[in-house]
Amino acid sequence: ADVAGAKAGEGFESAPFEAGGGRWQVVVYPAGQSKAEAGQADNFAVQLFGPTHRRKGRLGVYLRFLPDTESAYSDTAFSLIIKGQQQTGPRFDVAFDCGMRFCHPSRTDSSLGMTDDWGAHILPKEALPDFCDQETGDLTVQVDLKVFASSRAPAPPPSPAAGEAQARSGADALSMAPGEDGEDGGQEEALTSRIGSRVLSMATPGLSDEARRLNGVFWSWPSDIRNDIQLGQVFIPTISPGTKDFEKKREDMFNYGVYPGVEYRVMGLEDGNGAPIFTTRGSAASAVLKVRPIYPVTKALERQDWPVTVPLPIVPTALSQAMYNTATLCGTVLVCAAFLTTGLLGREFVSLYKIPSRSMEPFINSGDLVVAEKFSAKVGRASKRGEVIMFEPPAELRAVVEKAGGRLGGRDLFVKRVAAVPGDKVSVRGETAVVNGQTYSSPSAKCQVDQFELGGRSIAKMSQDFDGTVPEGATFVLGDCSPVSVDSRVWGPLDDGQVQARPILRLWPPERFGPL
DSSP: OOSTTOOTTOOEEOOOEEETTEEEEEEEETTOOOTTTTTOOOSHHHHHHSOSSOOTTEEEEEEEEOOSSTTOEEEEEEEEEEOOOOSSSOOOOEEEEEEEEEEOGGGOBGGGTEESEEEEEEEEGGGGGGGBOTTTOOBOEEEEEEEOGGGGSOOOOOOOOTTSTTOOSGGGGGSSOTTOOOSTTHHHHHHHHHHHHHHHHHHOTTSOHHHHHHTTOSOOOOOOOGGGOBTTOEEEEEOOTTSTTHHHHHHHHHHHTOOTTOOEEEEEEEOTTSOBOSBOTTTTTTOEEEEEESSOOOTTTOOSSOSEEEEGGGOSEEEEHHHHHHHHHHHHHHHHHHHHHHGGGGGGTEEEEEOOOSTTTTTSOTTOEEEEEOHHHHTTOOOOTTOEEEEOOOHHHHHHHHHTTOOOOTTOOEEEEEEEOTTOEEEEETTEEEETTEEOOOGGGGSOOOOOOBTTBOHHHHOOOEEEEOOTTEEEEEOSSGGGOOOHHHHOOEEGGGEEEEEEEEEESGGGOEEO
């Protein structure tokens, strides 16, 4: 076969082979798959939710499951190794490792780690000659499989239609027959599920029902799935400001590369002894995941070591795609309801803000459009350590801006994170802040900045040495991106009366849409 001369979308299939009690096949796309050849419409919704593994101009290699019956499935970890044929320099192979519950094509749901074929586009087409036999032109792909014992369990019944109340995470999605109500009150849950899924369908008019099912665009009530994550599944790590040791846990998440609100696929799964496992069920406390985002992340969050290895306890809460979409829908509906019910008074309680600075990256980026609620500030709710607030600039901050040549309008607000509350002891030396005896840390290591100066002075030179206790009616606020943040290190504690709002939802950009 003329592998090197293949066009985009053209594939080559190996002969079927037996392994691990199942029949398999390797499929290679030497020049990748274009959206048109993959049956993808060229519209915004597909660009946002469409498959990310189809890449034109890159060699793709896939493992395909050939089931004998519709109910057959195989819980399998696999490695696809493209064997090197380099004529000069060192000879090396290129591999793709992952795992899935392979099943019949009618039962696939890649967001839950269920598919009939899986792989990746791992080589640029230009590198193909180094992996083809010089005489025959053949491309050799070695397949290593580990089939888990769960594949030999009794075949589960057909999975329910997407959008029904029975659509669960992991193996549970395969364990309930259509028409079952599941838990008590299942009929009401099914009705809520249908209504919620209909609203999500209306919000994504460019997607087919199949695309919505494969991308988790249906109703599923949010609950922590860390105890039931399976190999190949997509999950979203989350953390709420009220979590104990919020700052430390959030910093750990960023250090390991699991960013809150980003969708990840589980590429590998091991127990505490390093043995491969298929699910975290019964092993969540010691499980170790290998994960990577399912879509490109911003430059500030990009890493060279994907997939990253993460102990599962580092993730405070994990949601499935459908659960995260449901939570986002609920938040959006609540915001919209607030607008509708308050009418003209809505401006007093909810406002839109475009973020102009980088001081809160990567949590909130410059250019993000956010919805902020103002009700809690109006009723005087005290700020909590770790939450993000928006406030009127105090006189000292205004002076810094004006000295640098900037101008502030009457509605301009600043956004920072609360690092210390009344009674906390704070010490500032240069750029470093110490809160209650511990050096304050944030994900600032992930915000890539050049040398920053404001009015010819660096943040370290602008900061004011401070030793004291945060007084009643005030907070000490800091930016997540420390090198570019003009915050309480420069102008001292913030008076509670200047707090005006708290961001609750990001509207733009679309790929980062969701609750804050």
